[in-house]
Amino acid sequence: xxxxxxxxxxxxTFNRSPLVRCPLxxxxxxxxxxxxxxxxxxxxxxxxxIPTYGRFDLDLVRGSGTHVWDVQGRDYLDFGGGxxxxxxxxxxxxxxxxxSRQAAxxxxxxxxxxxxxxxxLAQRLVEITGPGKVFFCNSGAEANEGLIKLTxxxxxxxxxxxxxxxxxxxxxxxxxxxxxxxxxxVKLGFAPLLKGFSHAELGNIASVREAMTPQxxxxxxxxxxxxxxxxxxxxxxxxxxxxxxxxxxxxxxxxRCSADWVGPETCVGGSPLRRMCNLTGSVGxxxxxxxxxxxxxGWRRGL
Amino acid sequence: MATRPLxxxxxxxxxLGPGTHGTTYGGxxxxxxxxxxxxxxxxxxxxxxxxxxxxxxxxxxxxxMILSTGLENATVRGLGLIIGLELPVGLPVGFAARDLVLAxxxxxxxxxxxxxxxxxxxxxxxVSADEIxxxxxxxxxxxxxVYSSTAAAQNA
Numbered sequence: 001x002x003x004x005x006x007x008x009x010x011x012x013t014f015n016r017s018p019l020v021r022c023p024l025x026x027x028x029x030x031x032x033x034x035x036x037x038x039x040x041x042x043x044x045x046x047x048x049x050i051p052t053y054g055r056f057d058l059d060l061v062r063g064s065g066t067h068v069w070d071v072q073g074r075d076y077l078d079f080g081g082g083x084x085x086x087x088x089x090x091x092x093x094x095x096x097x098x099x100s101r102q103a104a105x106x107x108x109x110x111x112x113x114x115x116x117x118x119x120x121l122a123q124r125l126v127e128i129t130g131p132g133k134v135f136f137c138n139s140g141a142e143a144n145e146g147l148i149k150l151t152x153x154x155x156x157x158x159x160x161x162x163x164x165x166x167x168x169x170x171x172x173x174x175x176x177x178x179x180x181x182x183x184x185x186v187k188l189g190f191a192p193l194l195k196g197f198s199h200a201e202l203g204n205i206a207s208v209r210e211a212m213t214p215q216x217x218x219x220x221x222x223x224x225x226x227x228x229x230x231x232x233x234x235x236x237x238x239x240x241x242x243x244x245x246x247x248x249x250x251x252x253x254x255x256r257c258s259a260d261w262v263g264p265e266t267c268v269g270g271s272p273l274r275r276m277c278n279l280t281g282s283v284g285x286x287x288x289x290x291x292x293x294x295x296x297x298g299w300r301r302g303l
Numbered sequence: 304m305a306t307r308p309l310x311x312x313x314x315x316x317x318x319l320g321p322g323t324h325g326t327t328y329g330g331x332x333x334x335x336x337x338x339x340x341x342x343x344x345x346x347x348x349x350x351x352x353x354x355x356x357x358x359x360x361x362x363x364x365x366x367x368m369i370l371s372t373g374l375e376n377a378t379v380r381g382l383g384l385i386i387g388l389e390l391p392v393g394l395p396v397g398f399a400a401r402d403l404v405l406a407x408x409x410x411x412x413x414x415x416x417x418x419x420x421x422x423x424x425x426x427x428x429x430v431s432a433d434e435i436x437x438x439x440x441x442x443x444x445x446x447x448x449v450y451s452s453t454a455a456a457q458n459a
Binding site for chain 1: 420
């Protein structure tokens with residue numbers, strides 16, 4: 001077999017595009033590259049992976065910063081970011097180093113025990129977000145699920161369980177998540193859904209009032225609707241929601257995605273949302289593929 | 304900060320107590336050190352500043368692209384580096400968001416569709432001005448080609 005450097009010199013086999021070729025990674029064998037380059041992964045996906053996604057016909061093997069490369073060595077600018085997850089792009093050296101070191105130290109313990117990294121990250125997130133605590137999970141869907149359970153628990157004291165969400169919203173693919181989501185396409189074929197969800201219009205506080213019932217216990221809103229097509233709730237609307245929730249003893253729950261996690265102020269373009277809105281919950285993966293949910297100490301303005 | 308907000312005197316963030324909720328992998332040490340490293344970099348490099356600057360650069364460039372490529376009825380909206388290009392209603396067949404995303408992918412730019420008419424741009428927070436410009440250049444040369452070919456096919 002040829003050594004890797006031979007392939008690196010004579011790489012026209014994989015140079016089917018005029019774009020930049022994927023540099024041969026240290027330790028990657030010619031054999032690996034040929035296996036990848038022969039047919040990509042499509043046959044195995046078709047045969048072995050449950051087809052829930054309408055995937056693009058693209059097999060990715062490597063990323064660096066804003067760039068990713070496919071099996072044929074084509075270079076792409078990645079403006080998808082793993083759906084707004086990769087805050088620092090791909091393979092940031094400091095993240096790689098931290099993950100590598102931890103992987104060689106302690107990978108997984110379950111939550112039956114305490115570990116230092118979780119304690120440290122919880123403190124950092126609370127310091128950034130506001131007084132409260134966090135729950136770590138695996139996805140935005142799971143974080144949404146947690147907020148829906150929180151709503152049920154919160155409402156159980158007063159016999160309430162309902163939640164107002166918004167048209168075009170997206171709250172994940174779990175049963176509670178699709179029940180909360182304001183798009184019919186995610187619900188088809190999965191009835192019966194969870195009870196108690198009604199959908200208002202983002203930006204229209206009158207529609208929120210109309211969606212209110214005696215059972216309503218919370219309002220769940222994405223300040224920026226992503227999956228629904230990038231619709232932005234104004235700072236004024238979020239303040240109106242805050243006031244509406246205070247008046248009616250409702251939790252105000254915000255689902256936020258990775259690009260706005262750094263502080264509540266940033267999620268409405270610099271408006272003082274934290275002080276005005278007193279977030280009671282927020283979710284989001286935060287730059288690495290994981291999720292968390294943050295809950296404030298109190299649940300009304302000033303608490 | 305009041306600390307007795309619930310009717311029974313407890314904290315909201317303690318409402319889901321022991322045994323009420325759980326997850327096996329959540330908060331595992333590897334994911335948490337990754338999160339800490341991401342926070343370190345975002346704060347040390349003041350990336351929120353970059354988000355605002357680069358978000359404005361991308362939004363402005365997409366808006367001028369719209370004007371120069373005959374897509375006047377398209378709109379661009381976003382916040383920071385979450386940006387959507389909404390294609391106009393009454394599109395030619397073959398010019399839905401997914402078609403444009405596929406064409407851009409062929410040209411070396413990955414973006415994500417949202418529904419039939421919105422293309423999402425979600426670059427990393429540390430994206431550079433050169434990368435923004437390169438992405439917009441790909442959009443600028445791809446949109447008119449896809450639009451004119453699909454419009455011609457529809458009229459034929």
